[in-house]
Amino acid sequence: MAELQIRKISKSYQKNEGYVLQSVDLTIKSGEIFFLLGPSGCGKSTLLRMIAGLIEPTSGTILLDGRDITHLPPEKRNTPMVFQSYALWPHLDVYENIAFGLKQLRLPAAEIRQRVENILETVHLESYIHRKITSLSGGQQQRVALARALALNPSVILLDEPLSNLDAKLRDDMRLEIRRICKERALTAIYVTHDRKEALSMADRLAVLHQGIVQQIGTPRELYMNPVNRFTASFLGDANMLDGELVRDDEKSWFFQTQIGEIAVRKINKSGHEESYQKAQKYSLMFRPENVLFEDNCSREYPENHIRAEILENSYWGESSFRTMQAGSFRFYANEFAAPERPAGALEKIILPADRIIPLSC
Amino acid sequence: MLIRKCFKYFCAVLVLCFFAVFLFLPLYTVLKEGLDPQIFAEIFRSRLYLEGLLNAFLICIVTTFLVFLISMPLAILYDKYEFPGKNLCPVLMMTPMILPPFVGALGFQQILGHYGVLNSILQALNLPPVDWLGGSGRFWSICVIEALHLYPILYLNLITSLANIDPALEEAARNVGAGRWTRFRKITLPLLRPGILAGGSIVLIWSFTELGTPLMFGYNTVTPVQIFNGITELGTNPAAYSLVIIMLAVSCLLYLGGRMLLGREIHVTAAKGSMGAGAKILSGWKKWMPILLFGIFTFIAALPHLALILTAGSKSWYRTILPLKYSWIHFENALSDPLVVPSIVNSLKYSAIAVVLALAAGTAAAFLAKRANLKFGGLFDLLAMLPLMIPGMVIAVGFLGMSIHYSWAAKIFDPVNNPVWLISAAYAVRRVPYVLRSASSGLEQTPVELENASRNAGASAFTTFLKITVPLIAANLVVGGLFAFSFSMMEVSDSLILAQKTEFYPITKAIYELSQYLGTGPYIAAAFGVWSMLFLASTLAAASILLGRKIGALFKI
Numbered sequence: 081m082a083e084l085q086i087r088k089i090s091k092s093y094q095k096n097e098g099y100v101l102q103s104v105d106l107t108i109k110s111g112e113i114f115f116l117l118g119p120s121g122c123g124k125s126t127l128l129r130m131i132a133g134l135i136e137p138t139s140g141t142i143l144l145d146g147r148d149i150t151h152l153p154p155e156k157r158n159t160p161m162v163f164q165s166y167a168l169w170p171h172l173d174v175y176e177n178i179a180f181g182l183k184q185l186r187l188p189a190a191e192i193r194q195r196v197e198n199i200l201e202t203v204h205l206e207s208y209i210h211r212k213i214t215s216l217s218g219g220q221q222q223r224v225a226l227a228r229a230l231a232l233n234p235s236v237i238l239l240d241e242p243l244s245n246l247d248a249k250l251r252d253d254m255r256l257e258i259r260r261i262c263k264e265r266a267l268t269a270i271y272v273t274h275d276r277k278e279a280l281s282m283a284d285r286l287a288v289l290h291q292g293i294v295q296q297i298g299t300p301r302e303l304y305m306n307p308v309n310r311f312t313a314s315f316l317g318d319a320n321m322l323d324g325e326l327v328r329d330d331e332k333s334w335f336f337q338t339q340i341g342e343i344a345v346r347k348i349n350k351s352g353h354e355e356s357y358q359k360a361q362k363y364s365l366m367f368r369p370e371n372v373l374f375e376d377n378c379s380r381e382y383p384e385n386h387i388r389a390e391i392l393e394n395s396y397w398g399e400s401s402f403r404t405m406q407a408g409s410f411r412f413y414a415n416e417f418a419a420p421e422r423p424a425g426a427l428e429k430i431i432l433p434a435d436r437i438i439p440l441s442c
Numbered sequence: 443m444l445i446r447k448c449f450k451y452f453c454a455v456l457v458l459c460f461f462a463v464f465l466f467l468p469l470y471t472v473l474k475e476g477l478d479p480q481i482f483a484e485i486f487r488s489r490l491y492l493e494g495l496l497n498a499f500l501i502c503i504v505t506t507f508l509v510f511l512i513s514m515p516l517a518i519l520y521d522k523y524e525f526p527g528k529n530l531c532p533v534l535m536m537t538p539m540i541l542p543p544f545v546g547a548l549g550f551q552q553i554l555g556h557y558g559v560l561n562s563i564l565q566a567l568n569l570p571p572v573d574w575l576g577g578s579g580r581f582w583s584i585c586v587i588e589a590l591h592l593y594p595i596l597y598l599n600l601i602t603s604l605a606n607i608d609p610a611l612e613e614a615a616r617n618v619g620a621g622r623w624t625r626f627r628k629i630t631l632p633l634l635r636p637g638i639l640a641g642g643s644i645v646l647i648w649s650f651t652e653l654g655t656p657l658m659f660g661y662n663t664v665t666p667v668q669i670f671n672g673i674t675e676l677g678t679n680p681a682a683y684s685l686v687i688i689m690l691a692v693s694c695l696l697y698l699g700g701r702m703l704l705g706r707e708i709h710v711t712a713a714k715g716s717m718g719a720g721a722k723i724l725s726g727w728k729k730w731m732p733i734l735l736f737g738i739f740t741f742i743a744a745l746p747h748l749a750l751i752l753t754a755g756s757k758s759w760y761r762t763i764l765p766l767k768y769s770w771i772h773f774e775n776a777l778s779d780p781l782v783v784p785s786i787v788n789s790l791k792y793s794a795i796a797v798v799l800a801l802a803a804g805t806a807a808a809f810l811a812k813r814a815n816l817k818f819g820g821l822f823d824l825l826a827m828l829p830l831m832i833p834g835m836v837i838a839v840g841f842l843g844m845s846i847h848y849s850w851a852a853k854i855f856d857p858v859n860n861p862v863w864l865i866s867a868a869y870a871v872r873r874v875p876y877v878l879r880s881a882s883s884g885l886e887q888t889p890v891e892l893e894n895a896s897r898n899a900g901a902s903a904f905t906t907f908l909k910i911t912v913p914l915i916a917a918n919l920v921v922g923g924l925f926a927f928s929f930s931m932m933e934v935s936d937s938l939i940l941a942q943k944t945e946f947y948p949i950t951k952a953i954y955e956l957s958q959y960l961g962t963g964p965y966i967a968a969a970f971g972v973w974s975m976l977f978l979a980s981t982l983a984a985a986s987i988l989l990g991r992k993i994g995a996l997f998k999i
Contacts, residue, residue: 167891
């Protein structure tokens with residue numbers, strides 16, 4: 081178990097050029113599976129490599145259990161990493177790949193053997209111990225890469241998009257597998273991905289990065305339900321944005337004037353979050369497609385935000401129907417579960433529940 | 443322990459020391475001794491020296507032009523078409539390289555000499571004989587024989603560059619209506635510039651400074667031969683130094699000129715997921731044309747070798763198309779000649795040391811340039827490539843100068859009593875670029891993540907280099923090492939200049955000395971040439987089997 085603290089970490093490759101990372105502050109708790117999520121080039125892999133010691137930060141400090149490891153060479157950190165490309169050494173077999181790190185610790189041969197066998201059992205590759213790396217499938221290589229990192233009995237493990245080279249089915253299986261192993265061993269895991277599904281389904285907490293800056297940190301639910309800005313909102317899932325100006329409020333709600341009329345937003349939203357807003361200020365009212373309700377497919381009464389909208393296009397997704405809709409000149413998406421068939425061009429009565437709308441700064 | 447901690451700095455010091463002693467000091471010596479305005483004025487007043495320079499320049503221009511004429515169509519054929527016997531091409535293309543051109547000159551003289559094969563054919567046809575080697579004939583013979591030796595260098599660079607061109611680029615041009623010739627001119631040729639620059643500059647400088655071939659043809663009014671002849675009075679007459687400086691300056695200008703003409707390196711890597719149509723499969727009679735062309739060129743290129751074998755195997759060969767009587771006697775005499783066996787031992791010794799030195803310096807330089815994350819890492823690449831631009835003669839004369847002018851160097855690099863280190867170092871420094879290229883390409887093909895993974899697993903930079911990097915690029919290092927070894931075994935300029943006593947002669951100098959003997963001298967030299975050729979060919983074949991690769995892959999620069 082180990083706690084990792086990242087204090088004001090910045091990175092710039094060239095003087096007078098922009099920062100890849102800017103003043104990043106994070107605390108990753110012991111035993112936590114923490115995700116760094118963001119689009120390509122946001123600096124998430126750079127940050128992971130800094131933790132591994134493969135890249136030196138321009139400024140800031142990294143503390144592992146209170147010990148400053150910022151300038152410690154990578155081999156002295158015991159922060160094994162699962163590389164995106166797996167980085168398995170093709171001239172060594174499965175056993176030698178996993179034993180490599182253990183040999184650096186100068187452990188007795190018998191112990192190395194025992195540990196390699198144990199770890200191979202954990203990743204279900206016992207019978208592959210002397211196989212050549214090149215004879216393994218992508219999924220098996222991924223497991224060897226994981227085993228190589230786990231063999232060192234680390235307190236922190238780093239995972240750099242480890243599932244990005246696997247097919248969808250295998251990826252789903254491996255997500256559960258990795259989470260199981262990390263939790264069983266009480267590992268502090270830092271996991272980099274750009275796949276929001278992966279992050280939301282696996283993370284205890286996550287940080288969303290954009291252009292080298294941490295946008296928001298929290299649990300998957302917090303971030304999905306209460307994003308702090310448009311980027312986080314749209315990166316974590318489909319998000320409709322309706323621009324409006326705060327015109328008044330009452331005890332329960334804020335009221336925003338928008339192009340489709342006055343929209344009410346609850347002061348305390350569905351997840352119990354409360355925020356205050358300034359009158360006469362412009363905001364983007366964010367609501368998720370699955371929060372758009374159809375009056376004829378709705379079990380509850382909603383007093384506000386009844387809208388008439390036309391269906392422009394339908395996509396059938398099996399468990400739901402994803403619809404492109406338009407109200408006046410405002411175009412938005414609705415994702416309707418247990419949906420009846422609705423033809424394109426039909427006018428529908430829809431509801432935007434006031435406790436599911438998040439006003440975001442423009 | 444210190445090496446483990448400061449591995450990259452250790453490598454940097456190693457490389458800098460290597461080049462300081464083996465490259466810059468010889469260069470400095472040449473410049474110090476030869477930069478005399480009076481001598482330069484004398485050289486530029488002397489018609490003989492000016493003629494020598496002009497001839498060397500003309501040889502290199504004509505040779506390079508011929509090399510282009512041969513290599514370009516062959517490379518295009520090889521890259522663009524599938525044809526029967528394509529697998530043979532890499533081996534065929536290597537044939538000219540297993541013999542230094544000056545040994546080939548021995549065979550060529552037998553073909554073109556006054557009483558040689560061609561004139562015997564003319565005589566048989568009742569036509570008057572032609573003095574092929576008289577007047578300008580000698581000049582053209584030198585150009586042709588050098589071109590026939592050097593075209594694989596450009597060819598290999600061209601096919602490497604062609605393989606790197608994304609086929610989609612040409613397809614896109616075709617898609618917008620460009621014809622075959624336009625596509626070649628506007629797309630392929632500009633994208634081939636890195637290969638042309640790399641191969642062309644080696645050919646240009648090599649042929650400009652080639653000593654052995656003109657020497658063998660007795661073509662004395664050419665600067666390298668003038669320098670060679672001036673070396674005996676190096677202590678008292680520094681004209682040779684000044685001539686060397688002029689050669690160096692012209693070589694630099696030739697390289698820079700090529701660079702300006704062809705521009706800086708461009709990236710022509712294949713795009714990800716690109717789906718090229720691949721090589722076109724030829725059918726009907728057309729499918730036999732490429733291999734026929736390869737065969738014809740190889741036959742012409744191998745003519746000196748064939749003539750050499752026939753000369754060596756003939757009792758005597760005079761005024762006939764083919765030898766009248768064959769005999770093993772010259773092969774036997776070649777092996778029993780007191781010059782021969784020691785020279786083989788010497789060559790093996792010099793080349794082995796040279797390979798070790800070149801491998802150490804070249805691999806370290808490649809590591810510094812590609813992996814060490816040094817601010818000026820690229821400079822090490824440039825530094826290690828520098829010997830390619832500097833003629834062998836310059837370095838050889840520099841070493842000789844060092845042994846004359848510095849007492850410490852006279853002890854280590856004693857040309858008279860113990861030239862082992864002198865010759866080995868001279869061989870090594872000029873072979874570093876080949877090792878560097880091989881090691882660099884190995885490092886480029888090896889994902890840096892594999893080394894990062896090792897550091898991440900707890901290995902130091904030094905352990906990572908030994909256990910991960912070196913095994914992963916071992917094949918490239920073997921290729922680089924073999925390349926260095928083969929070229930060292932057949933090295934001419936350094937060998938002719940630096941080996942002064944018979945007991946220290948390497949193979950090439952022994953062949954040269956034998957060829958100068960009257961009577962059976964040229965026959966024994968030819969037989970020794972054949973033995974050397976067989977030795978080199980079997981080394982390369984063994985290496986090829988060892989590597990499990992086609993022999994052509996050994997010479998990809």
